[in-house]
Amino acid sequence: MKLLIRNATITDPNSSHQGEQLDLLIDQGVITRVGTGISVSDADDSWDLKGALLSPGWLDIGAQTGDPGLEHREDLEHAAEAAMAGGYTGVASFPNTQPCVHSKSEVHYILQRTRDFLVDFYPIGAVSQDCAGKEITEMLDMQAAGAVAFSDGKLPVAHAGLLMRALLYAKAFGGVILNHPHETSIIPGGQMHEGVVSTQLGMKGIPALAESLMVQRDIDILAYSESRLHLHNISTTRAVSLIRQAKKEGLQISCSVPALNLFFTEEDLKGFDSMLKVLPPLRTEEDRDALIAGLQDGTIDLITSNHVPLEVEAKQLEFSYAKFGAVGLGTAYAAARTALAGRLDATQLVEKFSIAPRKLLGLPVPVIAEGETANLTAFDPEMNWTLEKKDIRSRSKNSPFIGRELTGRALAVVRGDQSRILVDW
Amino acid sequence: MATIQQLSTKHLLGIKYLTPEDIQLIFTTADDFKEVINRPVKKVPSLRDITVANLFFENSTRTRISFELAEKRLSADVVNFSASSSSVKKGETLLDTVNNILSMKVDMVVMRHPAPGAHHFLSQHIDANIINAGDGTHEHPTQALLDAFSMREKLGDLAGKKIAIFGDILHSRVALSNIFCLQKLGAEVMVCGPPTLIPKHIQSLGVIVEHNVREALKWCDVANILRIQLERQDLKYFPSLREYSQYFGINRKLLDELDKQIVIMHPGPINRGVEITSDVADSEHSIILQQVENGVAVRMAVLYLLAAGR
Numbered sequence: 001m002k003l004l005i006r007n008a009t010i011t012d013p014n015s016s017h018q019g020e021q022l023d024l025l026i027d028q029g030v031i032t033r034v035g036t037g038i039s040v041s042d043a044d045d046s047w048d049l050k051g052a053l054l055s056p057g058w059l060d061i062g063a064q065t066g067d068p069g070l071e072h073r074e075d076l077e078h079a080a081e082a083a084m085a086g087g088y089t090g091v092a093s094f095p096n097t098q099p100c101v102h103s104k105s106e107v108h109y110i111l112q113r114t115r116d117f118l119v120d121f122y123p124i125g126a127v128s129q130d131c132a133g134k135e136i137t138e139m140l141d142m143q144a145a146g147a148v149a150f151s152d153g154k155l156p157v158a159h160a161g162l163l164m165r166a167l168l169y170a171k172a173f174g175g176v177i178l179n180h181p182h183e184t185s186i187i188p189g190g191q192m193h194e195g196v197v198s199t200q201l202g203m204k205g206i207p208a209l210a211e212s213l214m215v216q217r218d219i220d221i222l223a224y225s226e227s228r229l230h231l232h233n234i235s236t237t238r239a240v241s242l243i244r245q246a247k248k249e250g251l252q253i254s255c256s257v258p259a260l261n262l263f264f265t266e267e268d269l270k271g272f273d274s275m276l277k278v279l280p281p282l283r284t285e286e287d288r289d290a291l292i293a294g295l296q297d298g299t300i301d302l303i304t305s306n307h308v309p310l311e312v313e314a315k316q317l318e319f320s321y322a323k324f325g326a327v328g329l330g331t332a333y334a335a336a337r338t339a340l341a342g343r344l345d346a347t348q349l350v351e352k353f354s355i356a357p358r359k360l361l362g363l364p365v366p367v368i369a370e371g372e373t374a375n376l377t378a379f380d381p382e383m384n385w386t387l388e389k390k391d392i393r394s395r396s397k398n399s400p401f402i403g404r405e406l407t408g409r410a411l412a413v414v415r416g417d418q419s420r421i422l423v424d425w
Numbered sequence: 426m427a428t429i430q431q432l433s434t435k436h437l438l439g440i441k442y443l444t445p446e447d448i449q450l451i452f453t454t455a456d457d458f459k460e461v462i463n464r465p466v467k468k469v470p471s472l473r474d475i476t477v478a479n480l481f482f483e484n485s486t487r488t489r490i491s492f493e494l495a496e497k498r499l500s501a502d503v504v505n506f507s508a509s510s511s512s513v514k515k516g517e518t519l520l521d522t523v524n525n526i527l528s529m530k531v532d533m534v535v536m537r538h539p540a541p542g543a544h545h546f547l548s549q550h551i552d553a554n555i556i557n558a559g560d561g562t563h564e565h566p567t568q569a570l571l572d573a574f575s576m577r578e579k580l581g582d583l584a585g586k587k588i589a590i591f592g593d594i595l596h597s598r599v600a601l602s603n604i605f606c607l608q609k610l611g612a613e614v615m616v617c618g619p620p621t622l623i624p625k626h627i628q629s630l631g632v633i634v635e636h637n638v639r640e641a642l643k644w645c646d647v648a649n650i651l652r653i654q655l656e657r658q659d660l661k662y663f664p665s666l667r668e669y670s671q672y673f674g675i676n677r678k679l680l681d682e683l684d685k686q687i688v689i690m691h692p693g694p695i696n697r698g699v700e701i702t703s704d705v706a707d708s709e710h711s712i713i714l715q716q717v718e719n720g721v722a723v724r725m726a727v728l729y730l731l732a733a734g735r
Binding site for chain 1: 441518519520538539540541542543545546560561562563564598601624625626627629630660
């Protein structure tokens with residue numbers, strides 16, 4: 001299989017071709033030639049990107065699937081389709097399945113089921129059995145089987161001692177623990193950010209304090225254990241400044257922000273739209289600005305899809321009865337690109353979507369250069385489009401972006417010998 | 426009622442969605458209906474051929490009776506539905522329940538529901554006029570309208586008047602609707618209660634916060650005393666009812682210390698001896714029973730005006 005990609009603007013800070021408009025020849029899954037005016041008579045396929053951008057393939061950390069156990073929400077095939085539609089060639093999936101990914105069997109299951117997919121799946125193993133926050137899992141065994149990191153996924157590790165032991169234990173293999181900071185005991189049953197809008201709507205709030213408390217706790221535990229911690233999906237000004245300070249002090253800490261929280265704020269909840277009921281909750285304009293500043297100065301390392309597929313029955317409900325979460329794989333880049341226009345350029349976004357996630361997980365970072373295995377995302381940061389329900393490739397359709405105009409879209413993905421055109425350009 | 430005026434909205438989802446003109450129109454219409462219900466023949470044919478469903482997914486006695494009387498005095502056909510006798514317990518969704526009832530050709534829905542925004546959600550999916558009879562801790566618009574209507578009866582124009590709301594503001598839809606309503610009418614609003622029962626961001630709504638009952642009483646022209654919503658408190662927000670009544674309850678002694686007469690209101694049902702003592706509830710300052718009477722007139726006005734917009 002030979003694929004010729006013409007007129008691609010290389011967007012890869014690790015490539016010597018960064019910023020150049022070039023042609024690429026991919027033969028048997030390997031980039032064999034990079035240059036101008038490449039023409040081959042025997043190419044199986046040829047794409048003219050017409051100057052659109054080409055970067056190392058994107059990777060999402062923390063997408064939820066429903067496979068095994070909750071396939072009506074998302075099986076691995078649909079998760080892969082959804083990821084591809086958003087320009088991803090890799091997904092490090094969260095362990096909140098049924099059963100949880102808490103032993104090597106589940107790790108093997110995911111790897112075997114996705115072996116032939118274009119999208120690489122990298123299972124994240126649970127920190128605790130059943131993600132229940134009590135007994136630590138067999139992390140070494142899971143790591144040997146292919147788990148790339150450990151986390152209780154959408155469930156915060158509430159028990160401080162468990163987090164400390166997990167961080168210490170992970171040092172045995174240089175592993176990283178991901179924790180979503182959310183202290184639920186402050187206000188149980190909170191529905192949305194506690195602020196002006198929750199007050200107007202009479203809705204029980206989730207104060208920013210619920211996040212910053214656990215961020216501060218986790219930083220202190222990390223300093224004690226001298227391990228590696230990733231605070232997954234932060235949403236508040238205070239979290240950004242605490243993590244900025246922790247980085248200054250030299251801790252091995254990183255963090256991420258969901259694309260949704262860059263796009264929407266609490267103001268968007270005035271119409272009780274249950275599609276926007278997510279965790280972390282949509283916060284204030286000030287928080288959004290702080291998150292963007294955190295991305296700009298490197299405090300926030302990466303942007304996530306925060307992909308949580310849910311059946312219509314769990315979302316088309318009164319706001320307080322609807323479950324938390326939105327699908328995001330297909331729209332994360334577009335949402336971030338739209339929200340960050342003028343604040344982060346295309347290369348900086350590639351850092352957040354492709355390079356930083358792989359570095360965090362210790363995965364090799366693909367480079368656009370001759371002799372490298374092809375792992376590519378082609379995208380147009382200027383394309384304006386409106387998401388329609390049929391565009392959602394996930395099995396679940398719980399997206400708040402339906403009918404919204406977005407800027408920026410993935411056009412095609414290449415992974416080894418497999419490639420897929422996502423949209424006409 | 427010479428010219429038929431209309432509300433700016435198809436539903437009554439909350440006071441937030443009304444204009445001050447809407448509120449005035451409801452008041453002048455309620456004035457007329459109050460006169461009607463004090464006649465020997467209390468019934469008018471305004472809602473003939475209109476079917477109203479009263480859907481109560483939460484317990485209610487007075488609001489439900491008040492709505493039902495209002496509907497019957499307007500000659501509407503009325504069906505009642507309550508969660509305890511319903512299919513809700515069998516796991517049916519709100520949307521299915523309501524659509525089933527609407528298939529039987531119901532024109533208006535009066536609903537009480539424990540989830541904030543439930544009416545908003547419903548209004549996006551069904552065609553009937555929806556009246557919010559209370560949605561969780563969000564709004565209870567007809568209560569606020571009847572409260573303001575009763576204050577207006579007693580004090581005239583509410584612009585510049587000082588209204589203090591006492592008690593459990595955190596769990597109260599009445600407080601929120603009252604705040605929106607009174608502000609739209611130009612009144613100043615204070616909330617008073619223990620800090621654990623005052624929402625942290627309530628000042629963003631432009632109200633004054635006070636924790637000292639004596640100071641609040643000195644400030645206000647009207648004291649609207651809310652019920653302690655024990656059933657809605659999942660945690661302990663104050664140590665005991667005894668301490669609450671001692672430090673946050675309204676008693677005769679506090680009123681006697683004032684150098685003016687203030688109006689005492691309560692949306693009911695009263696926890697006598699907790700937030701209000703009997704000698705205050707039954708005193709000459711109290712307009713609690715007028716509130717109940719006005720409730721029927723105000724609800725007739727709302728039903729009438731929404732039906733007129735159909």
